[in-house]
Amino acid sequence: MKIFIPIVLIFCWHNSVGQAGAILLQSHTEIYVKRNNTLDVRETYLYEIKSRHYTNEGKISIPYTKGNTKLLTAEIQDLQGNTIRKLKNKDLIIHNYFSSDAFHADDMVMEFDLIWHEFPYRIKYSYEYSMRDYLYVAYWSAYKKPSLPVKKAMLTIHYPVDFELYMNYDDEIKHESSDGEEERVDHWEIEDLEEIDDVEAFGPPKDELLPMVEIVPAEFDYEVKGSLKTWTEFGQWINDLNEGLEELTFTEKNKIAQLIEGVNDKKEIVKILYHYLQDNTRYINVDIDFGGMKPYPATYVCENKYGDCKALTNYMKAMLSFVNIPSYYTLVSAGVNQERVNKAFPSQQFNHVILMVPLAGDTIWLENTSKIDAFNHLGTFTQNRYAFMVDGANSQFVKTPALKAEDCLTVDKYHYTIDAHGNGNLKLERELKGTLFEDYLYMKVNYTKDDLHDYFSEYLNIPKSELIQWHFDSVARDDDHLSIDLDFKVRDQFHHVAGMKVLSPNIFNMDLEKPDERKSPIRINYPINNIDSIIYEIDDLEKYALELPSTFELSSRFGNFQLSCFRENNKVIYVRKFELYMADYPLSDYKEFYNFINTIKAFKKGSSTILTPL
Numbered sequence: 001m002k003i004f005i006p007i008v009l010i011f012c013w014h015n016s017v018g019q020a021g022a023i024l025l026q027s028h029t030e031i032y033v034k035r036n037n038t039l040d041v042r043e044t045y046l047y048e049i050k051s052r053h054y055t056n057e058g059k060i061s062i063p064y065t066k067g068n069t070k071l072l073t074a075e076i077q078d079l080q081g082n083t084i085r086k087l088k089n090k091d092l093i094i095h096n097y098f099s100s101d102a103f104h105a106d107d108m109v110m111e112f113d114l115i116w117h118e119f120p121y122r123i124k125y126s127y128e129y130s131m132r133d134y135l136y137v138a139y140w141s142a143y144k145k146p147s148l149p150v151k152k153a154m155l156t157i158h159y160p161v162d163f164e165l166y167m168n169y170d171d172e173i174k175h176e177s178s179d180g181e182e183e184r185v186d187h188w189e190i191e192d193l194e195e196i197d198d199v200e201a202f203g204p205p206k207d208e209l210l211p212m213v214e215i216v217p218a219e220f221d222y223e224v225k226g227s228l229k230t231w232t233e234f235g236q237w238i239n240d241l242n243e244g245l246e247e248l249t250f251t252e253k254n255k256i257a258q259l260i261e262g263v264n265d266k267k268e269i270v271k272i273l274y275h276y277l278q279d280n281t282r283y284i285n286v287d288i289d290f291g292g293m294k295p296y297p298a299t300y301v302c303e304n305k306y307g308d309c310k311a312l313t314n315y316m317k318a319m320l321s322f323v324n325i326p327s328y329y330t331l332v333s334a335g336v337n338q339e340r341v342n343k344a345f346p347s348q349q350f351n352h353v354i355l356m357v358p359l360a361g362d363t364i365w366l367e368n369t370s371k372i373d374a375f376n377h378l379g380t381f382t383q384n385r386y387a388f389m390v391d392g393a394n395s396q397f398v399k400t401p402a403l404k405a406e407d408c409l410t411v412d413k414y415h416y417t418i419d420a421h422g423n424g425n426l427k428l429e430r431e432l433k434g435t436l437f438e439d440y441l442y443m444k445v446n447y448t449k450d451d452l453h454d455y456f457s458e459y460l461n462i463p464k465s466e467l468i469q470w471h472f473d474s475v476a477r478d479d480d481h482l483s484i485d486l487d488f489k490v491r492d493q494f495h496h497v498a499g500m501k502v503l504s505p506n507i508f509n510m511d512l513e514k515p516d517e518r519k520s521p522i523r524i525n526y527p528i529n530n531i532d533s534i535i536y537e538i539d540d541l542e543k544y545a546l547e548l549p550s551t552f553e554l555s556s557r558f559g560n561f562q563l564s565c566f567r568e569n570n571k572v573i574y575v576r577k578f579e580l581y582m583a584d585y586p587l588s589d590y591k592e593f594y595n596f597i598n599t600i601k602a603f604k605k606g607s608s609t610i611l612t613p614l
Contacts, residue, residue: 020195022047022054024143024150025122031138033159037221039134042072044126045144048079055115057148058123064094064110069129076114077122084121087112133222135293135348137165137215140188142173146196146206155188155213164218166228168345170211188213201512202593203520204584207339216347223294231346235388235395238293242329242390245297246318252302256319266325266359271375273319274366275477281315282306283369293348312368313353320357327357327366332387332400336380336435337525343386343397354382356389356398365400372445374478379403380435380526384582405527405579407480408434412532414505419539422493422501426465428486434526437482444472444482456486461506465490493536494611501544501611505534505574510601515591522585522593528559534574536609541570543614548572549607554600558585558593561600563607572609 025046032040047057058076063069074087093111114123142153159165161184169175169188177186190211203209219227226237248256259276260269284306295310298318307315313329320327333341334352341349357364367373367382384402389395411431418424432440443452457467465488473483495502551564559580566573578600585593 020149021051022049022057022148024145024148024153026152026154027142027144027150028154028156029138029140030156031158033137033157033163033165033217035160035163037132039131039137040128041131042126042128044073044124046122046124047148048120048122049116050120052119057145058114058116059111060114060123060125061109061111062127063129064108065129066108069110069127071110072126072128074112074114074125075123076116077124079120079122081122084116087114087125135216135220135222135228137217138213140213140215141207141210142190142193143196143210146210149195150190150193152189152191153193157186157215158183159186160184165215166218166345166347167213167215168342169213173211173213200518200520201510202522202524204523205335205337205339209520214345214347216345228346231343231388231397232393232395234346234348235390236392238329238331238390239392239395241294242314245295245314246321248298248318248322249302252298252319253322256322260323267362267364269323270320270325270357270359270364270366271478273323274316274368274375277312277316277319277368278371280305281312282371283312284308295353309353309369313355313366316355316366316368320355325357325359327355329390330354330356330387330398331390332382333385334382337523338385341386341388341397350388352382354378354387354400356387372441374480377478377480379438381438383526402582403434403526405529405581406433408527409529409531410434410436412530414532414534415537416490416493416535417537418490418493423491424489424493426462426488426490428460428462428488430484430486431481432483433481434529437480440472440482440484441475444475460486461509462488462490463506464492495608499613503536503572503609503611505604505607510597512594512597515594518587518590518594521587522583522590524558524580524582524584527582528578528580530576530578532574532576534576536572538570538572538611541567541572541611544611545614546572547610547612549609552603552607554596554603556592556596557581558583558596563603565607565609574607576604 025048026044027046028044030042034040043062049055049057060074062071071092076084078084091112094108095111096108114125137159138155138157140155142150144150157165161179161182167186173188173190175186175188177184193211196206196210216228218229219225222237222241224237224240226240227233256273256276259272263269263272281301282305285308295314296307298315301307301311301315317327317329330353331350332352332354333339333350338351339349355366355368357366364376365378366376367378373379378400380403382400385400386397387400389398409431410433413429415427415429416424417426443455447455452470453467456470468487468489470484470486473485475482493503495504546567548565548567549563552562554561559578561579562575562577564575
């Protein structure tokens, strides 16, 4: 997956720099670009630890390659910069590091502790390493860790004057450059960045908001020569990198021929081979050569029955090629709330690979790392974004299909059967599509019974309830929906006020930052579409006069909400519909969005039914 690991959460700015319990006083990343296709990198960090609650900041972990990474400095200082303690070699721990990011090449880490007992104190460490086969000269953020404020951060690049680099950086980072006879130096500097702490609801990912510096070479030699002058040239390089990797073993060819014997419909052939992939391979992180960009060949998957996203996608492509069905290795920035691709800056911005199969009148999309995803179904992980289809000189951006409201529909039916004291049973029937379908299907396959019990009990947010049992309906192989029934015991479902009984359904659970606190724009990555009915079947309901909430409807450009309540014999029935449209909105629209959501919450909070004894 992506060379530099992105953080998907979005944050809001919190305390001022001077108030934090720990601070990154200064960091400096120095990079020397060599003519032998090598980067020499030196990293230096100076922290101040002001409180014992932040001593964990002294637990340091850095990428390590034997014979390549050198620790230069590691010490504890007082506030005047005097050394209190230097790290000893025996305090270093080096061990394997597993990353789920299949494009991430580092496989070892060096760890050590710089912790002191008298506060405040400072920790300083620096190290250097070399890098070959690179696609980024720098992918740099001033933040070492979002939860710590930054006093000062610097990036310096030294490179030959005739070495062409492309740069993308935020204007708020001060930039200077100077030229010598043989070397050019570019320097970036930024100061006084506050810590980044709490998650903001419906916000874009961190890397789109934080000040960043991205630097790539115009031309490079990463196993094969390539260029980042245009997206087309990047696609040609990927094509050249993957050249010759689609050959299948003789045994595999015979197996494929048997699987599709007598089948002429191309879509059906693709489905058969996709199911074969799911049934006979597994996804696993593989530490591969060439820094992680090149897939293992299809023969490797044939023989070992596993691979990362690149290897499995290449293998699926090879099977389709064998039966004369063209398909395209397609790079995508995957994640429910992933950073958008900057199409104006050709570079390696992707963390996943899928397969696009164009058929007459249809295009099939295949997620090759999942044993449970439906055929031709892209869920929230890869839907509605620009992906990069690799086809040599014809490489281009394509848009993955967007989920529609009906693709994300959740229908919940709560049926309470309670006595005059509010005690009884609840049967909850859930019909799930979209993100909840994806989550529940994963849990159904991978969670233990105890894990499921804990999850349902905690996250379904049913007041005064005890989960008794649940049952998943059977799911056909390529279904995009799932049903589950859950049974609860419930108690004290009535509130008592001045001799009356008050029935209050659970309220709308969506917490938002206040408008004057909001820092980021709005991003709704996929439609939210919920319909729920709440049925209260109550003993002796005829002995009460009922005051029901009024019907309520609210529509806006962000979505809509409807609520109705009525009596039917001995039942009080609520029907609620809520929809949020998939869209991006600027920060200037946030107050209106906030008022829309809060209006719904306020009405739902007041939508109680009052039972007065006759």
